Amino acid sequence: MIRKLTVLALSAIFFMSLFTVPVFASNGKSEMVNVAHRGASGHAPENTMAAFERAFEMKADYIEIDVQMTRDGRLVAIHDTTVNRTTNGNGFVGDYTLEEIQQLDAGSWFSEEFAGERIPAFEEVIDEYRGKIGMLIELKSPELYPGMEEKVAEALTERNLHKSKNGKVIIQSFNHESVHQSKELLPNIPHGVLAGVTWADVSDEQLAQFATYADFFNPNMNIVTDELVERVHLADMEIYAYTVRTQEQADNLFEREVDGIITDFPEYVYPHPVKN
DSSP: OHHHHHHHHHHHHHHHHTTOOOOOOTTSOSBOEEEETTTTTTTSOTTSHHHHHHHHHTTOSEEEEEEEEOTTSOEEEOSSSBSTTTSSOOSBGGGSOHHHHTTSOOSTTTOGGGTTOOOOBHHHHHHHHTTTSEEEEEEOSGGGSTTHHHHHHHHHHHTTOTTOOSSOEEEEESOHHHHHHHHHHOTTSOEEEEEOGGGTTOOHHHHHHHTTTOSEEEEBGGGOOHHHHHHHHHTTOBOEEEEEOSHHHHHHHHHHTOSEEEESOGGGTSSOBOOO
């Protein structure tokens, strides 16, 4: 009799689970937003078409693209202000023309499999991936590149991406003045302020000020606490934390109930339901 009741109880639980309503996070989604940091940079050389393509294949929600500017005023995807670490060249990004910088090998440092990968032009990336995957565009060191905000706005506007209302284009920067300026140029595109570990004690007043022009407060994962997430949400912003490189780090951020995770390894985030 006991065995029969146990079987009936388990069957009932299974039947009910088929009709369980998914739990939604504050971003309205039943799964964490998965942002591939510089593309799927744990699997392919960062900020290359190979990394962006790998992120697309892995079904990330967004690719994060670092944007800088060449000597001839062209926008390119690269993280460091020099080419030393991620290419076979030397010197500052801003000392190269687009033609010169695209002659560098941006893949061999990662693996011989990617030998010959180029530093892509920003327009090349958005032309390839608009409508296919979200794009989180980071204005990198804009203080070095006067007019960068206008050039990014122009590139997006020419492609009718300045009217984005589905959150598939987001712009962010550690330079909060640059974020403010970009938001004025592109008021319909969501913007985010990036925050390093020095922002661990950000005040409610500072969050409220950010919220006047930003839609996201995106912090280093090491300063994320339950309290910070709650205060960011109370300021009517979302929170995407960076940069996850282990499953343990991802799981910790799930527990904190952030809205999105920026990661080198999209597989640590997707698919992964938010907690009940």
